[in-house]
Amino acid sequence: MIWWICVGLVAGWATGKILKGSGYGALADIVIGILGAIVGGFVMRAIGFAGSGGFFYTVCVAVLGAVILVYLEHYFSGNRGRSI
Numbered sequence: 001m002i003w004w005i006c007v008g009l010v011a012g013w014a015t016g017k018i019l020k021g022s023g024y025g026a027l028a029d030i031v032i033g034i035l036g037a038i039v040g041g042f043v044m045r046a047i048g049f050a051g052s053g054g055f056f057y058t059v060c061v062a063v064l065g066a067v068i069l070v071y072l073e074h075y076f077s078g079n080r081g082r083s084i
Contacts, residue, residue, distance in 0.1 A: 008033030011062035018063070019070055036066025043068070
């Protein structure tokens with residue numbers, strides 16, 4: 001559980017920086033990072049990459065998933081005009 005929070009925190013923070021936003025707040029960034037890890041893991045397995053790795057690999061996959069999640073949220077909520 002602590003591992004998920006650490007990965008979520010780093011991934012949520014990195015996603016906020018990549019998408020040039022102010023983020024959604026610390027708790028929401030952690031949740032987005034954790035959900036991003038799930039989505040990123042699914043995407044990586046779907047394209048044939050192994051589901052194991054160290055902290056850096058896990059954070060990269062979580063950031064990828066979180067970016068996809070935030071992009072989809074912006075797309076479906078009508079915030080397409082904001083810079084992503």
